[in-house]
Amino acid sequence: MVNKQQTILMIGAGANDIQHGDEVDSATFSVAHQLHVAGYRTILIDNNPFSFSLDNRQVVDHCCIGPLTVEHLLEIIDKYHPTAILPTLGNRQAFLLTQELLDKGVLRQKNIHLLGVPEATIRQINNPVLLEQTFRQMEAPMKKIVTVNNYQDALQEADLIGYPVIVRSVWPKSNSTRQIVHDRNDLSSAVKKCLDQSRAGQIFVQQSLAGYKEIEVVVQRDHTGTMMMLSMVEDMDPIGIHAGDSIAFNPAQTLLDRQIQDIRDVAFAITRKLRIVGINHLQFALDPASDKFYVIKNSPYFDRMVAFVEQSTGYPVAEVCAQLYTGKSLREINLGDNFQPHAALMEPTMDHIAARIPVWAFEIDNFDEQLLGTEKRSIGTVFGIGRSPAEALFKAIESRYHEPTDFHLNTQRKLNEDQIVDRIVHPHAGRMFTLLEAMERGYTVEELAEMTKIDPFYFDQLNQMRLVLRELQEHPGKEPVLNRAKKMGLTNRLIARLWGMEPSQVYQMTQDHDLTLKYKEIEPSAGEFDQHTATFYSAYEDENEATTLSQPSALVVGTGGIRLGLSNSGDFFLASTLTKLHELGYHTIVINSNPSSITLNREIADKRYIEPPVPENILSVIECDQPQMIFIPASYTDLVAELQKYDLQAKIIEVPDDRMLSNEAKEHPLLSLNFLFDGHQAHFIASTSDLLSATDFNYQSTQMRTPAEIDSQELTSLMKSSTEVITSREKVGFYQVVFEQVGDNYQPLVVQAIPLPEIAFLSKSTGINWPAQLISLIVDQDTQLTFTGDDQPAIYRATFPFKALGLSDGRPSASLIIGAQMQILN
Structure with a gap:
C-alpha cells in the first residue's frame, strides 16, 4: 500500500x-x-x-x-x-x-x-525450486521434477520418472532451453545444451505431460484477500506445443463444471499463498481421462494472456490493478459512470467466444518447415470474436497480416498422403489448415483426436468450417449459402475467391439481400447490467448496440499482430496519431484485432472494433460512425485499392508502416538526413549514421547513432542539397535522404520514407513526438509547426528472433527486426 x-x-x-x-x-x-x-x-x-x-x-x-x-x-x-x-x-x-x-x-x-508481490514471492518466481517446494507444502498438484547437475544423474532420474521427460535449465541465460526427450539417445544432447544455458550449472528433469489439455487461468486479488477469477482460457492444442503457439479460446469450451471449480480453487489457493495483489496468470495441465490436473506455471505479471482476457471480456484489468496497487480493495474501486457500482468486484461473464491464434515469422526462409514444440515460435497474436468457436476462428484467421486469400486451401491440396500424416503427427505452423484438409480427405474425428490429442469438440468446429467452405465452392452465387457463410464470419474476399468473383460483387450481394452487419458491445456482465466499454464486435443479428460517435471523428485501422520488421513501432505511431487527433478535437475510432495493441487501450481511443481489416468491415464502421478521415497503414494496399472504389465521403490517409528500401549491410557507412516535409518547407529532424557490426565488420542499418559524427560544414552542404530534393516532393510526410560515405566523399544513394522503427527512435532521442507533428499537418496543412525538444546523442540497436527460433545462420536485416534497444549517450 x-x-x-x-x-x-x-x-x-x-x-x-x-x-x-x-x-x-x-x-x-x-x-x-x-x-x-x-x-x-x-x-x-x-x-x-x-x-x-x-x-x-x-x-x-x-x-x-x-x-x-x-x-x-x-x-x-x-x-x-x-x-x-x-x-x-x-x-x-x-x-x-x-x-x-x-x-x-x-x-x-x-x-x-x-x-503487487512481496519479497518472498519475487524470490520464488525467480527460483522454480523454491516455488515447487511451496506448492508441494500446500499440496498443490505438481508434476514430478528433480534438479541435477550432470548427465549420469539426469539419466537415472529420467529412468525413474519414465520417458518422455522435459529437460530445461535452472536460471537460464535465454528462454530457448526447454527440450522434450523421448529416449536415452536424445537425453545426452539435451542435458549438454541446457547445462550450457544454465547460470546455476543445473537442470530440471521433469515428468512430461504431453497430450494433456492446457488450461490458463487469470485471477485477481486485493490486499484484503478478496479474489476473483477473471477468466479460464482453454488451449486447443495439447501440452507439448507451447501455449503461445496454440489456438486459445475464452471461455474454456470443453471443461466440466467440477473441473473448472477444482482448477479455480487451486488457482485461488496459490495466489493467496503467494500474497499477490493484482493479477496472477496460472497454467495447468489436465488429463481428461482421469480429471487429474497439475500446476505447470505461475506468472504474477502482465503478459499476452492477461491482455487477451482484458480485451475479450471487457473487464478493465490494468485499470483495476492500478487501483489495487494504491491500496484500494476491490469493493472500493469505482470504474466510473460507464460501469455499475462495484463492477470491479464482479467476475466477468461472456455471451460471446473469443479465439486467439498465433502470428508466424514466415518472412524467415523455410520457417514453415519448422516443427512446433515446447519452445515458442510465434512472434505475435491476433483474435476474433463471434457467437461460435468457428465464427471466432474465421475472423481471427482473416485478421492476420496478408493472410492468403485462398485460405491456404490450394497449398494443402498439394500435399501427398505421407506429408499430411507427417504434419498431423508433427505439427507445423498453420496446422489448422492441415487438419481441415485431412478431414476433407476422409480422416475421422476419432482418428485425428488420437493422432493430435486435440479434443473432438474442436474437430466438430473445424468440420463446420470445412463444410461451409465446401458448400461455397459447390454453390457459387447462391444467397442461402452466402447467408450462412457471412454469419460464420467469412470475409467477402474469401467468398469471392471461392466463387471466382470480385469482392465488390460479393459486397453488393450482401447489400441486395440485406445482410448488414450489426455490432455487439463487449462488456463484462454479458448484458446483465447497463454498462458500456465502447468496444464492439460484428454479428449478423437484428439489434445494433453501437451508436454514432459525436462529430468530428476519425477512423484508424491498426497494423494488426506484431510482425517482423515493424515490431510495435507501428503501434507507437498509431497511438501517437490517436492521441493527437483527440487533442485536435476529433473523436477517435480504431479497428484492430491484436489484443496486445496499445491502440485498443481505453485511454487512447474513444471507440474500438475488434474486426479483421477488410473492406466490408471498414465500410460498415464508416456507415455507423461517419468519420471525416480514415488512416490506413500503407502496406494494406489491397484494402486501400478496394475502398477507393466506393464513394466514402471521407478522406483516406495512408500511414507509413513499411520500409521503402531495405538498406542491408554495406562495406561503407551510411549517413541519413531525416526530415518532416510540410508541403512547403523541409524541417530537419536529425542525422543518423550506421554503426560497424562486431560480427561481420560491415555497417548495419539496424544499428545506428544520432547525431551522425560528421564535419559541420559537410553536414551543412548535404542538408542544403537534401532540402532541395525534398521540397520538390508533392506529398507531406517523413523523408530520409541516404548517403554512402566512401573515403571523404558522401555519395547520394536514395530518398525514401523514414522507417517507423527509426521514427520512434528519433522521437525518443529528440524529445519530440514526430508522428503527432505529422498528424497536425495532415489535419491542417496551414499549421505552424513548433518544436521544443531536447536533442540527446543516442544509440539504437535492433534485436532479432534468430536464437529464439533456433536459427544459427540468421542474418540481421531491417525486415526481420523483432525489437530494439536504445541508450542515451552522456
Missing part, C-alpha cells in the same frame, strides 16, 4: 522479443494513467524505443531511457528517491532485477517497498 504524493518506480520490459510484445506497453500506459489521476508521482525506466509510454509525459512524470541493469536502477533510485517499486509491468526480467536490488539490501536501506 502506498500513500499519495509518494513516488512509484515502474520497471519496463525492454526490447520486444518472442516472449513479449506490445501488451506490456499497453498495461504500463493504463497503470501509469490511473496512478497519475490518483495523484502519484511515477517513474518509468526502459530502453525500448518503440514504447509509447516511455515518452508520454502526460501520464509518466519521469521517463528514464537507459539499460535495464541494477547499476542504472541504482542511479535512478538515487536521483528520484522512489518510495515503491512496481515490477509487474516488466515481465520476468523486472522480477530478476528486483531480486538483485533485494540481495544488495537497497530496498530495506532506502525504505522502498514492493507493489
Whole structure:
C-alpha cells in the first residue's frame, strides 16, 4: 500500500522479443494513467524505443531511457528517491532485477517497498525450486521434477520418472532451453545444451505431460484477500506445443463444471499463498481421462494472456490493478459512470467466444518447415470474436497480416498422403489448415483426436468450417449459402475467391439481400447490467448496440499482430496519431484485432472494433460512425485499392508502416538526413549514421547513432542539397535522404520514407513526438509547426528472433527486426 504524493518506480520490459510484445506497453500506459489521476508521482525506466509510454509525459512524470541493469536502477533510485517499486509491468526480467536490488539490501536501506508481490514471492518466481517446494507444502498438484547437475544423474532420474521427460535449465541465460526427450539417445544432447544455458550449472528433469489439455487461468486479488477469477482460457492444442503457439479460446469450451471449480480453487489457493495483489496468470495441465490436473506455471505479471482476457471480456484489468496497487480493495474501486457500482468486484461473464491464434515469422526462409514444440515460435497474436468457436476462428484467421486469400486451401491440396500424416503427427505452423484438409480427405474425428490429442469438440468446429467452405465452392452465387457463410464470419474476399468473383460483387450481394452487419458491445456482465466499454464486435443479428460517435471523428485501422520488421513501432505511431487527433478535437475510432495493441487501450481511443481489416468491415464502421478521415497503414494496399472504389465521403490517409528500401549491410557507412516535409518547407529532424557490426565488420542499418559524427560544414552542404530534393516532393510526410560515405566523399544513394522503427527512435532521442507533428499537418496543412525538444546523442540497436527460433545462420536485416534497444549517450 502506498500513500499519495509518494513516488512509484515502474520497471519496463525492454526490447520486444518472442516472449513479449506490445501488451506490456499497453498495461504500463493504463497503470501509469490511473496512478497519475490518483495523484502519484511515477517513474518509468526502459530502453525500448518503440514504447509509447516511455515518452508520454502526460501520464509518466519521469521517463528514464537507459539499460535495464541494477547499476542504472541504482542511479535512478538515487536521483528520484522512489518510495515503491512496481515490477509487474516488466515481465520476468523486472522480477530478476528486483531480486538483485533485494540481495544488495537497497530496498530495506532506502525504505522502498514492493507493489503487487512481496519479497518472498519475487524470490520464488525467480527460483522454480523454491516455488515447487511451496506448492508441494500446500499440496498443490505438481508434476514430478528433480534438479541435477550432470548427465549420469539426469539419466537415472529420467529412468525413474519414465520417458518422455522435459529437460530445461535452472536460471537460464535465454528462454530457448526447454527440450522434450523421448529416449536415452536424445537425453545426452539435451542435458549438454541446457547445462550450457544454465547460470546455476543445473537442470530440471521433469515428468512430461504431453497430450494433456492446457488450461490458463487469470485471477485477481486485493490486499484484503478478496479474489476473483477473471477468466479460464482453454488451449486447443495439447501440452507439448507451447501455449503461445496454440489456438486459445475464452471461455474454456470443453471443461466440466467440477473441473473448472477444482482448477479455480487451486488457482485461488496459490495466489493467496503467494500474497499477490493484482493479477496472477496460472497454467495447468489436465488429463481428461482421469480429471487429474497439475500446476505447470505461475506468472504474477502482465503478459499476452492477461491482455487477451482484458480485451475479450471487457473487464478493465490494468485499470483495476492500478487501483489495487494504491491500496484500494476491490469493493472500493469505482470504474466510473460507464460501469455499475462495484463492477470491479464482479467476475466477468461472456455471451460471446473469443479465439486467439498465433502470428508466424514466415518472412524467415523455410520457417514453415519448422516443427512446433515446447519452445515458442510465434512472434505475435491476433483474435476474433463471434457467437461460435468457428465464427471466432474465421475472423481471427482473416485478421492476420496478408493472410492468403485462398485460405491456404490450394497449398494443402498439394500435399501427398505421407506429408499430411507427417504434419498431423508433427505439427507445423498453420496446422489448422492441415487438419481441415485431412478431414476433407476422409480422416475421422476419432482418428485425428488420437493422432493430435486435440479434443473432438474442436474437430466438430473445424468440420463446420470445412463444410461451409465446401458448400461455397459447390454453390457459387447462391444467397442461402452466402447467408450462412457471412454469419460464420467469412470475409467477402474469401467468398469471392471461392466463387471466382470480385469482392465488390460479393459486397453488393450482401447489400441486395440485406445482410448488414450489426455490432455487439463487449462488456463484462454479458448484458446483465447497463454498462458500456465502447468496444464492439460484428454479428449478423437484428439489434445494433453501437451508436454514432459525436462529430468530428476519425477512423484508424491498426497494423494488426506484431510482425517482423515493424515490431510495435507501428503501434507507437498509431497511438501517437490517436492521441493527437483527440487533442485536435476529433473523436477517435480504431479497428484492430491484436489484443496486445496499445491502440485498443481505453485511454487512447474513444471507440474500438475488434474486426479483421477488410473492406466490408471498414465500410460498415464508416456507415455507423461517419468519420471525416480514415488512416490506413500503407502496406494494406489491397484494402486501400478496394475502398477507393466506393464513394466514402471521407478522406483516406495512408500511414507509413513499411520500409521503402531495405538498406542491408554495406562495406561503407551510411549517413541519413531525416526530415518532416510540410508541403512547403523541409524541417530537419536529425542525422543518423550506421554503426560497424562486431560480427561481420560491415555497417548495419539496424544499428545506428544520432547525431551522425560528421564535419559541420559537410553536414551543412548535404542538408542544403537534401532540402532541395525534398521540397520538390508533392506529398507531406517523413523523408530520409541516404548517403554512402566512401573515403571523404558522401555519395547520394536514395530518398525514401523514414522507417517507423527509426521514427520512434528519433522521437525518443529528440524529445519530440514526430508522428503527432505529422498528424497536425495532415489535419491542417496551414499549421505552424513548433518544436521544443531536447536533442540527446543516442544509440539504437535492433534485436532479432534468430536464437529464439533456433536459427544459427540468421542474418540481421531491417525486415526481420523483432525489437530494439536504445541508450542515451552522456
